[in-house]
Amino acid sequence: MEKRTEFDVIIIGGSYAGLSAAMALGRSLRNVLVLDSGKPCNRQTPHSHNFLTQDGETPAAIAQKAQEQVLAYPTVTFLAEEALTATGQNQDFQVTTASGATFHASKLIFAAGIKDLMPNLEGFTSCWGISVLHCPYCHGYEVRNQEWGIMANGDMAFELVKLLQNWTPTLTVFTNGPSTLTPEQREVLQRKKVLLNEGEITALVHDQGYVQQIALKDGSSHTVKAIFARPAFEQHCPLPEELGCELTETGHLKVDGFQKTTVPGIFAAGDATTMMRSVAVAVAAGLVAGAMVNKELIEERF
Structure with a gap:
């Protein structure tokens, strides 16, 4: 036929x-x-x-x-x-x-x-959609009240802080270099007890896509259970x-x-x-x- x-x-x-x-x-x-x-x-x-x-x-x-x-x-x-x-x-x-x-x-x-479009960062692609997330409505409940990282800078970082703080009180913004947040935005983050880290990120340490730590160029690392990013x-x-x-x-x-x-x-x-x-x-x-x-x-x- x-x-x-x-x-x-x-x-x-x-x-x-x-x-x-x-x-x-x-x-x-x-x-x-x-x-x-x-x-x-x-x-x-x-x-x-x-x-x-x-x-x-x-x-x-x-x-x-x-x-x-x-x-x-x-x-x-x-x-x-x-x-x-x-x-x-x-x-x-x-x-x-x-x-x-x-x-x-x-x-x-x-x-x-x-x-x-995945950034050229070790571990990011492997974790994308598993523990590096774009949407708290889709995935936030499962990692609620745990340590979250936000990989963003400037206005995007600030908007993500506002969006995500309802799901966890433990937020750290990783700007992956000098912050472009305004002084007013930084003051709000301090008042909301949101940490700000301007270190350069070298890798996401993970186990089969589930992130464990963010490794920085200065040799330090920070424990996180979820990362929110908007590539x-x-x-x-x-x-x-x-x-x-x-x-x-x-x-x-x-x-x-x-x-x-x-x-x-x-x-x-x-x-x-x-x-x-x-x-x-x-x-x-x-x-x-x-x-x-x-x-x-x-x-x-x-």
């Missing part, structure tokens, strides 16, 4: 947002192709939280169950392939994959997330920008309340579009994107 190459919608990114969009469209009897490169940003994270009915489950298990449920709909096709190129315009897009296959669709949904990132998939989709000042894909990008016929959902990096938020956004794409198809074809 010849494989289908024409679809109503192609979804690039087959994790939580992409699968949620695919389910909404599959249940709307739309022919959908989901392309996924198999590199989710949370692949090292041992547990997912703040998602009702799935609290504490592994991200991989949630994704596997989601994929099984979505593929129960015969109008949804899943391919474990990376999308390399995308061209065209609303109602006539073409996507080529790493294997050289070309597919056509009326609409595109990008749900490929973002790629965290730089880039879009995991460059295709939306190549198609003309605008980014926000934070580097996320710019979408409206219906998950529409700035290019007609292209929608986006998930971590690529928001600072709220959680499974629950991605699933919700994917549902909106799928429903709104279906509505556009109805309006165009009725």
Whole structure:
């Protein structure tokens, strides 16, 4: 039997947002192709939280169950392939994959997330998502009331202090060099009993991704059980920008309340579009994107 190459919608990114969009469209009897490169940003994270009915489950298990449920709909096709190129315009897009296959669709949904850019610091990558964390809502409860480090400087460090102090009274800001905090911000940290360390960091000492100490260039080390950091990132998939989709000042894909990008016929959902990096938020956004794409198809074809 010849494989289908024409679809109503192609979804690039087959994790939580992409699968949620695919389910909404599959249940709307739309022919959908989901392309996924198999590199989710949370692949090292041992547990997912703040998602009702799935609290504490592994991200991989949630994704596997989601994929099984979505593929129960015969109008949804899943391919474990990376999308390399995308061209065209609303109602006539073409996507080529790493294997050289070309597919056509009326609409595109990008749900490929973002790629965290790890600093050149020994131990950081191994600990990322395990004990070097980005979100207290996702992981703070499990390490509550323990020694936390914040790897940041200036306004970012100050904002993280405000955010995190509710989970633990033991916070140390590691600026990894001279502090750029204002005198007023430093005074607040002193008043809140938040320690400030301006030493240069040489390594994160850990056991299988669970940080134990922060080692400094002066030979000292400091015990921590969790580190919160906000490394730089880039879009995991460059295709939306190549198609003309605008980014926000934070580097996320710019979408409206219906998950529409700035290019007609292209929608986006998930971590690529928001600072709220959680499974629950991605699933919700994917549902909106799928429903709104279906509505556009109805309006165009009725």
